Amino acid sequence: MRIGVLTAGGDCPGLNAVIRSVVHRAVVGHGDEVIGFEDGFKGLLDGHFRPLDINAVSGILARGGTILGSARMERARLHEAAENAQELATRYGIDALIPIGGEGTLTASRMLSDAGMPVVGVPKTIDNDISSTDRTFGFDTAVMVATEAIDRLKTTAESHQRVMVVEVMGRHAGWIALESGMAGGAHGICLPERRFEVDALVKMVEERFARGKKFAVVCVAEGAHPAEGSMPYEKGAIDAYGHERFAGIGNRLAIELEHRLGKEARPVILGHVQRGGTPTAYDRVLATRFGWHAVEAVHRGDFGNMTALRGTDIVMAPLAHAVTELKTVPENRMYEAESVF
Amino acid sequence: MRIGVLTAGGDCPGLNAVIRSVVHRAVVGHGDEVIGFEDGFKGLLDGHFRPLDINAVSGILARGGTILGSARMERARLHEAAENAQELATRYGIDALIPIGGEGTLTASRMLSDAGMPVVGVPKTIDNDISSTDRTFGFDTAVMVATEAIDRLKTTAESHQRVMVVEVMGRHAGWIALESGMAGGAHGICLPERRFEVDALVKMVEERFARGKKFAVVCVAEGAHPAEGSMPYEKGAIDAYGHERFAGIGNRLAIELEHRLGKEARPVILGHVQRGGTPTAYDRVLATRFGWHAVEAVHRGDFGNMTALRGTDIVMAPLAHAVTELKTVPENRMYEAESVF
């Protein structure tokens, strides 16, 4: 068999581990050929690819990024890909395509699949918000990076008698904020799933200071929103070129808390530090299993699905379901975490 | 309510996170009182305990070890505890006991429970081999430590043209070896669940060298055994005091490989480095959830059970089941990992 593989969308620790695993399983396990398309679907459309043998994936397991590159693509070109799905498969002589990517990629994969390309998807998002899988790789690494930052901030916040607002990734789902907030022992956690009352945060911090605690750490997902009317300050700041900037919730919340508390509140925006670099052991194992099972699905002719973790098993889930519903943090998890506002 | 908590058995990253979570949930969430027995069941029998309030658990979330201490206890004294279960509950005025521990602790907990003590167990083992839960806390940290060691060994093995035999924990179940071997990209993995052929390992190493690769890393669980007749060298070495020593499989396998390959093979016995120190974010979250749910179970009167992870949920599993069957690495996981011998 001849299998194509590509990575699309934002960076995510574990992409190289999937690629390596696909090549190992296909080439060593089955005697297949593997080709890697460069820069995601762009490589597929424009004919940029290279053969991937065992040597090509040597030493990449622990490395961040993706050796194949990744580029976001306009919707129009994705449609172009879908329209030419069968022709593309023929052009490259591939029996299957394994696209590794997030929501957008999985949607595109489904279009390709519907149009006749034999596709097995591998879900990828540090946000952990794909509903058909218990976890996605990259998430554990992001949580670890955010937790280490909170660990460090806690001692320094104490020494400086400050409020720290740590903004972590998660536009629509607050998993990173929830788990790094719990792991780091943040005193407040704000999620996209529940509008938070700034007053309640202010009260929590004041009570801490009243109890003699000299600091507070608030962990806020980038997609968190204050309750209607709870935070008058709804805009970013205007930069010297007249553009609105720094409108992220981390910056705004820190300013608001400082304003109300009369105490220094510092925003820490972790940003892309969370999505690069060497993956944790957990993410490497999950990514490796996803790659292995994707190849097995190809050999079973089990197309139109993607790999998914259920409990301790890797199963196949329809690409169709993957993208219809976002997996957000449910009420009971917020209740459990105690410090969700 | 008044709740007792204790930690028993070997060290495991996350114990303090459970204690902290029990105290937070019980004291802040429910207005309970919590007392901590020192040195496991010993403190329960001998009356060594101290009250645990919020301040007592401040700053311990990320710390290894257990603030309550832990000691192994003879079977006889455990029976003594079971016989006096109700009297003990009365003596300390506790409405429930939350013992945190491994197989031995859970067995003792079950005895106490059967004898009338209201008990909610929290399972603890870095080995991940308790069958009613998908994962146990401490395991992720152990895998991370072992993986980091393999990462470091790989570059140095290459430079020195050597075979490295890394022995990791896992007497009856090979989870740590399996996952750290996969995450670190070990070329061979040996588990307690399958007797390995030394010949096959030798062949693998020779083929690697023939292909121009200058090193090999074998990750072996302490409980792995060679196939009958596969490794003539079955004993440890005799020390200067006449005792047999170094009989661990890591040491023996390295000697055997060196003997057969005519190449230096070095054992690296990670030992207790795997079970101490700060827990990973994953383990802190799981430990925190276990503690929270244990307190909830107490308040529901849901006794005789222990906390367990199923998929993404924390559920209660009978203490009775917890200890009857060991969760070992199944065939399909070995098949998946490819390098299991």
Add this chain to the structure above:
Amino acid sequence: MRIGVLTAGGDCPGLNAVIRSVVHRAVVGHGDEVIGFEDGFKGLLDGHFRPLDINAVSGILARGGTILGSARMERARLHEAAENAQELATRYGIDALIPIGGEGTLTASRMLSDAGMPVVGVPKTIDNDISSTDRTFGFDTAVMVATEAIDRLKTTAESHQRVMVVEVMGRHAGWIALESGMAGGAHGICLPERRFEVDALVKMVEERFARGKKFAVVCVAEGAHPAEGSMPYEKGAIDAYGHERFAGIGNRLAIELEHRLGKEARPVILGHVQRGGTPTAYDRVLATRFGWHAVEAVHRGDFGNMTALRGTDIVMAPLAHAVTELKTVPENRMYEAESVF
């Protein structure tokens, strides 16, 4: 003897290691008594202190922050302390005071010393800018944290084809930017010691992209300034409360680069993550040696000085010199680093 110790100024990894070392050397080595003043000079003036024995410093070696607390103090009160230096020494019955702190603390220490208090200073700054010592503890940890962030950003910058501007600490001296920039392989480094030309940075990034490199990382010290006229955008942004915000060079430079390059440029402001948490082994050793030598100086009656690293030795340097001249990055170090703009 009876020795007082205090920590003042901002957080710095290694403070606890100094305190522990002072107590170990004084109490165990010399049979002294040690008392710790709380919250820096405030504790000294207000009489908040506690005895420090071996148990009080158990387990703090690897912990960030300071068990004694630290608070900035107004100049007026420092003068009050200086005026009453001898009375204070008598009040607490201390034969010597060991203040651990940065420039401000060392200046205050010198005033106390001049006024008759027997003082041995221990310099502390993550900025590494005290001229009489080769290195200060805390610096190595700050560089390590910044380097790990750059390591992670490099893979993700590549995947997203972006320019990353990492702002690190260093108001007057660029040591952290220099060393983390070198260690992380930043493509541009901007220091307070040399005004940088934005045009030159723009050109460097454009040349990288022209050579097919898809990203660039610029590491900028918070105290770096663009050359006169080089960056029209000299102000921060105006927040919703009308205050100027985000005027830090990291934010401004990212906006400017984005404006000129027409490519996304993201600021990453590491902030206080650099100054908290567990110290590196290097910092623990240096801090421990400083504490030990401070006690020895007390016993020699060698007052009015502070501990300093020279080559591999710890020597005593006059407090007077410590604060007169800042140790900035010299020209030859910039030349060496190659990527300093």
Add this chain to the structure above:
Amino acid sequence: MRIGVLTAGGDCPGLNAVIRSVVHRAVVGHGDEVIGFEDGFKGLLDGHFRPLDINAVSGILARGGTILGSARMERARLHEAAENAQELATRYGIDALIPIGGEGTLTASRMLSDAGMPVVGVPKTIDNDISSTDRTFGFDTAVMVATEAIDRLKTTAESHQRVMVVEVMGRHAGWIALESGMAGGAHGICLPERRFEVDALVKMVEERFARGKKFAVVCVAEGAHPAEGSMPYEKGAIDAYGHERFAGIGNRLAIELEHRLGKEARPVILGHVQRGGTPTAYDRVLATRFGWHAVEAVHRGDFGNMTALRGTDIVMAPLAHAVTELKTVPENRMYEAESVF
């Protein structure tokens, strides 16, 4: 100019950083050509080399090992190299050779230099025992790895009430044991520079237990020796093939302590984990500076020397001196560390 570079001897974190720095400075800074000989002096003699341009060293700064490979070579072949030094320089058309290596490599380099090859050495040893330089790269990484292990062992030793004997590298000089022992807070440190009394160690442990401390950690350099008569048990154990094994001081000392104390004592032999993997920021900076200055020395025609750190400066030191005297831990450093036995 055309410069040859090679790495020889054991693995050491920072080798790749030197290679990268040599290439950057030579190719970008001076417009030189650089060729890299493979597997140390072997590549020089056998003609295995490859051109090194900027792309060849892209992404290697943070990677352990050496992209050029490294092999130990017999003395005879080194003499062969020395005898043909000038012919070799002519054969490859190189104007200078930059060998990066330890004592053996520097000795060979000196022979080559004396025989007419223009040589600039770069010292490399994780042991930090080269006398003309304050520090060598690789050492900081080794200390960090050993310290992290001690950190983890301390919590687990406490829980299990055990004595842990951690053996670290250092055959002739105890720098790693000294600094990781200090940084990790080991209760006993044993160095090659001073024969230790086992009785004194036993007494220290007993006193700790008497004081209610439940554990002790001893950090021992592989080259440490007990005082004459202090430890009757002087041999290793005899393995099943009749060879003496496990004769390292870590294993022997653990057995001896267990024997005398009647308490479990566990050896932890860190071995090659200390010398592989990603270098610390400190080591990357030092290695990068060494590479840069080596190229500058080449351009100044400053041959027969090696790079060295003195205080904060990089200077050139005669290769002749480098290898005549080992830099061992002096008495005052042992005194300072307090726990050296």
